[in-house]
Amino acid sequence: MSQFTGNHVLSVNQFDRDAIEKIFHVAHSMEPYARRQKRTTVLDGAILGNLFFEPSTRTRVSFGTAFNLLGGEVRETTGMSSSALAKGESLFDTARVLSGYSDIIAMRHPQAGSVAEFSEGSRVPVLNGGDGANEHPTQALLDLFTIKRELEYNGKQIDGLHIAMIGDLRYGRTVHSLSKLLCLYKNIHFTLISPKELAMPDNVISAIENAGHKLTVTNQIEGVVNADICYQTRIQEERFTSQAEANKYRGRFRLNQSIYTRHFQSKTVIMHPLPRDSRMEANELDNDLNSNPNLAIFRQADNGVLVRMALFALTLGVDDLVSKYEREVVWYTNKSQSL
Amino acid sequence: MSQFTGNHVLSVNQFDRDAIEKIFHVAHSMEPYARRQKRTTVLDGAILGNLFFEPSTRTRVSFGTAFNLLGGEVRETTGMSSSALAKGESLFDTARVLSGYSDIIAMRHPQAGSVAEFSEGSRVPVLNGGDGANEHPTQALLDLFTIKRELEYNGKQIDGLHIAMIGDLRYGRTVHSLSKLLCLYKNIHFTLISPKELAMPDNVISAIENAGHKLTVTNQIEGVVNADICYQTRIQEERFTSQAEANKYRGRFRLNQSIYTRHFQSKTVIMHPLPRDSRMEANELDNDLNSNPNLAIFRQADNGVLVRMALFALTLGVDDLVSKYEREVVWYTNKSQSL
């Protein structure tokens, strides 16, 4: 039992640094299970209600897999048209009913604030899997967890980190949440690289400054110099007022191996919230980076499973029991290898 | 092994009073598992084919959860466009094939009679989860089970019950099935409250009268006086010939706390098949009733899981084995509390 037991996970704001370090400690301990060196049946018989009122294949499957890896079952709902919400049912009523069908709920919904509203009617803990433009706390946590692990691999830690965030910093929910989480740490250097139209919102800037962090704002990719982490996001052309305006930035923030070699220090880790657009004209993150060992984008996705396993285990109060219910893996696997 | 073992559940008409009491006895014994005081693995390895050719989130998840709570696995199909039925396959063929993929099937389909037709091709027992305007036997059973439990809580029993049914009694499938089930009991007083346009169909009225029950028909909500149970349904305005006609009834059957206090005896239990429309203009069942302990609508939904667990256990002949395969629940839960 801990401060997490029985509680909702709605926002990154509910966590202090100690809480985050507890989550990461448990997430780290989940790796042998995710890599199939062993398995656990600690949640055998428990049921996750995986409610994706807004579709999102990878977040949905990542939650479901995390629960299965702990031994539990998953009952799933995708889409909204078929749901009672469409007939005027309140989120409170929906929660009251659906929380009778599971031990814990992971929920995504297109409307900001909906998951918190739902959680008030729920009789079981609710994990926010994204509520529109508002919050996606497990994404923010897996991003920070990835940063921590990548830095540790290079002998560093989050305190003192230099992170460059690139692209659409205005509408990109992930960079907002990640920035807020980093405000719990010390001596961070933020380099924010974006067109002026897509600059980081003022409230995030203020939070960074109030935390006493160093801030550099530029619209030149060259600003990435010396960053430990380069967090790339997608620029969507429809965000600009005119095609001419968009064209000015076309390819400006593109990353590929030759740009990496020219502008980045040799250990800069590349992150991206995925999916990346791999079409020729995307100018985002080229496939020739796939063989660069510092490309961490797929490790991010793997880390998402660990973080979600940790949140399930903590919320259901079984984090200390996981290893007690350990079992052997008898089937073929090569998941012990790193990406 | 019982009369249920290996048989389909297609209609409430197939049960006599003894059969219903057997189902309710088993449903009651399922409560400690649903409330997570303990769990069972009796159906570990069994597979439910959950075939929802017509979408219905809560009925689908309720069946799936009930099967998981008994230890089984669920393979699910939702919607019809992708199915072979759309290519001219007969329900017999579909059943022949799909029944090879599971040990038992729960099925919903928009067409009346479809589930019975399907069951003729099926090699495993089929539970009807609703076939259009025809039948939805698990809903009728959970309604009656709820009535029984609510009455028992107040020291009463089904025999001698006074039930008021309110709203759309013409098109509301649930009140038809419930009325038929109540014809198996003694000395029921039915008070039917609806606009004339939405009156209870003649065949249900005849069944009530033939069973020797007392019948009061009115279009005034005040008729609810002294009822033990008030079963509220939704009135859909499009059922009326004109807007002027609909307006005459607008709000007439609305329930809220002040109407309850004015017209109801203090222990009248409020039921509703859900979802309820919680939008301001709905005039159905106001949210201020949520703190009224006699509002049983969410207990109804919880009871649905118990009734479906009972039908699975009886149909698969394991009702006597459930407790033999009992296990401890090791994760956090507060489901032992009542709603």
Add this chain to the structure above:
Amino acid sequence: MSQFTGNHVLSVNQFDRDAIEKIFHVAHSMEPYARRQKRTTVLDGAILGNLFFEPSTRTRVSFGTAFNLLGGEVRETTGMSSSALAKGESLFDTARVLSGYSDIIAMRHPQAGSVAEFSEGSRVPVLNGGDGANEHPTQALLDLFTIKRELEYNGKQIDGLHIAMIGDLRYGRTVHSLSKLLCLYKNIHFTLISPKELAMPDNVISAIENAGHKLTVTNQIEGVVNADICYQTRIQEERFTSQAEANKYRGRFRLNQSIYTRHFQSKTVIMHPLPRDSRMEANELDNDLNSNPNLAIFRQADNGVLVRMALFALTLGVDDLVSKYEREVVWYTNKSQSL
């Protein structure tokens, strides 16, 4: 551990006769589990990623059930609109991410070659569940497995088989794959019965001839005389250049009990890839054949589960462990009976 362990199953072309006989040997050993004489927990804790980017109810459920029957869990994705593929993500990226969520993947996708492309990014074995017009290897294997079992029941074997293939031999993917597999065997007599417009493609004809098999080509159903197996496919009228042309063949290849009695030897086995069109005007495979014991179409579907169980067990290297993890079936079942 065998040649199968850890490898993808993308095409029937990757198997030689020994490999196929190994698969069939394991598939045969799965029957007591599928028929519920016993069950196994060998894959307890393993996760199948069941990725149906193109919907196909029965293939999807058959894969999922096969995995459940071995004790494993299933995480499922259906449809493509909600997927990152729609946002320009490459199949390589999708595979990189999704393969982190399971131990093995079954995948269907509308585009030829897509599953092979996906498999290059996957970190776990991928089983092709159909990639457009290209391949559907588990269907070809279950067809051949059915032929083997039906022949054995009649005291024969695949070598020396006389098979008649009827209907649309041009576009019917199943007859192409099955023909290629039969080229691994000896002394097969192929009778190909189709309108000229829908004749077997030249490359398949060449393969049959190069294997030294006997070939008869006709457009008369009477050619089926003495066949051991009659493999019927659907003729779609839109394949013809004109309605007049289509009308010439309308009903020409229809099978019903009276045609069977007139033209077929008494033990000719009827197969069909399903679904069959049971509407009156379909002229395909009439329902009056349902009581003919040689109608093997539903045994085909059941055999699909066995073949998929075998491929899972072989690919995950547990084929020798299945019986070690045997458990009793405690629920009611009548699946021990044959169809």
